[in-house]
Amino acid sequence: xxxxxxxxxxxxxxxxxxxxxxxxxxxxxxxxxxxxxxxxxxxxxxxxxxxxxxxxxxxxxxxxxxxxxxxxxxxxxxxxxxxxxxxxxxxxxxxxxxxxxxxxxxxxxxxxxxxxxxxxxxxxxxxxxxxxxxxxxxxxxxxxxxxxxxxxxxxxxxxxxxxxxxxxxxxxxxxxxxxxxxxxxxxxxxxxxxxxxxxxxxxxxxxxxxxxxxxxx
Amino acid sequence: xxxxxxxxxxxxxxxxxxxxxxxxxxxxxxxxxxxxxxxxxxxxxxxxxxxxxxxxxxxxxxxxxxxxxxxxxxxxxxxxxxxxxxxxxxxxxxxxxxxxxxxxxxxxxxxxxxxxxxxxxxxxxxxxxxxxxxxxxxxxxxxxxxxxxxxxxxxxxxxxxxxxxxxxxxxxxxxxxxxxxxxxxxxxxxxxxxxxxxxxxxxxxxxxxxxxxxxxx
DNA sequence: AATATTTTTTAGATTAACCTAAACATTATC
DNA sequence: GATAATGTTTAGGTTAATCTAAAAAATATT
Numbered sequence: 001x002x003x004x005x006x007x008x009x010x011x012x013x014x015x016x017x018x019x020x021x022x023x024x025x026x027x028x029x030x031x032x033x034x035x036x037x038x039x040x041x042x043x044x045x046x047x048x049x050x051x052x053x054x055x056x057x058x059x060x061x062x063x064x065x066x067x068x069x070x071x072x073x074x075x076x077x078x079x080x081x082x083x084x085x086x087x088x089x090x091x092x093x094x095x096x097x098x099x100x101x102x103x104x105x106x107x108x109x110x111x112x113x114x115x116x117x118x119x120x121x122x123x124x125x126x127x128x129x130x131x132x133x134x135x136x137x138x139x140x141x142x143x144x145x146x147x148x149x150x151x152x153x154x155x156x157x158x159x160x161x162x163x164x165x166x167x168x169x170x171x172x173x174x175x176x177x178x179x180x181x182x183x184x185x186x187x188x189x190x191x192x193x194x195x196x197x198x199x200x201x202x203x204x205x206x207x208x209x210x211x212x213x214x215x216x217x
Numbered sequence: 218x219x220x221x222x223x224x225x226x227x228x229x230x231x232x233x234x235x236x237x238x239x240x241x242x243x244x245x246x247x248x249x250x251x252x253x254x255x256x257x258x259x260x261x262x263x264x265x266x267x268x269x270x271x272x273x274x275x276x277x278x279x280x281x282x283x284x285x286x287x288x289x290x291x292x293x294x295x296x297x298x299x300x301x302x303x304x305x306x307x308x309x310x311x312x313x314x315x316x317x318x319x320x321x322x323x324x325x326x327x328x329x330x331x332x333x334x335x336x337x338x339x340x341x342x343x344x345x346x347x348x349x350x351x352x353x354x355x356x357x358x359x360x361x362x363x364x365x366x367x368x369x370x371x372x373x374x375x376x377x378x379x380x381x382x383x384x385x386x387x388x389x390x391x392x393x394x395x396x397x398x399x400x401x402x403x404x405x406x407x408x409x410x411x412x413x414x415x416x417x418x419x420x421x422x423x424x425x426x427x428x429x430x431x432x433x434x
Numbered sequence: 435a436a437t438a439t440t441t442t443t444t445a446g447a448t449t450a451a452c453c454t455a456a457a458c459a460t461t462a463t464c
Numbered sequence: 465g466a467t468a469a470t471g472t473t474t475a476g477g478t479t480a481a482t483c484t485a486a487a488a489a490a491t492a493t494t
Contacts, residue, residue, distance in 0.1 A: 437493080
């Protein structure tokens, strides 16, 4: 079983490597984990000895298949807990990260199964990030910006481009969260504004908004 | 902020001292925490330096007011999480302890407030043990064995004497859990058996059973 | 290509939480 | 009340995860 520090390193490596596609530098890891380069070197030797990462001196690290699978389990737990905090305990999106950073290290496979069931097997977290399944597989649904969708569409909000906090508040107000069902009733050819049903309520949204909402195909 | 080990020591001292009423020996603590007496001595010096416990060499330790309050916060979290696991995630009574041992160390006052609200402010955990409130106060409701109750009574199950697993299974079957409402419809003078409504269902229970169910006055 | 800069590693310390073995206190027994 | 038995503390050591400072390797600059 991995220690808390090992889990955090593995997760950071996985994220910084952009899902395992490129090698991660020692300094980048040190920054990301708010620690020093020397500490990173120590730990990557340890993870390398456990075959969780591949490491070539002076040339950075990356996760092995084994390490990736472990990282994805931690990410799965993190995202399930975030979903729980927002959907069941009424936290807002921005409050949940730090609490989930702690909860993701709880060791109990049964707890995660039960939590998954309780949340009705969500595929994305409150930010729209995909939740890996129990086998560590990420099912990435094709995402289409809502402004490219036509009248008559029925689907689900998958993610939002959540850079601006005013935009997030607006989405919150109209109930447009990832996971929510959405229908396009009509689309105005002139300004590409739309009438949609989201969260069981009719709303008009401008193209400005619709292009930042990503939905299923 | 206390470390995980410090929290566990404090909790163990609080429990072994029977809520702070008697001093705790070094060896008793070592046994309870599955560690060695020498390690205990190290840690109690540390906790003593932080004024969380009072310690006199060779004569054991006990919690100070400050230490007791911290211990009760951990116990509060433990019992709220156990309640969550049983009520919301459908775990059984015997499965939750170890998971709650981990969850009790999550640091986030807001999380605990929200969890408390989500569970509708329970006063007892699934075992019937009282849940300290946010200020660390334990509201101990007067508990009366059900066999001493008369016809016409309406109240709530507070706790059960849960030594025997077959007994627990029986209680599970009839829905007689701490927190559940209970009514006494009739009592047979001959064998002191009762007809009660519990969990919205009529059941007959023997004195053997009723004396092991504790209810509010 | 030589030198400067940046990045990474190594060497050696530190801290928390644990350990074993030995020394020391307290309590029980004769 | 001396001695044996039990319980506790001290002394010194270990491990995981950090750190600083110095050495070494890779990369950038002139």
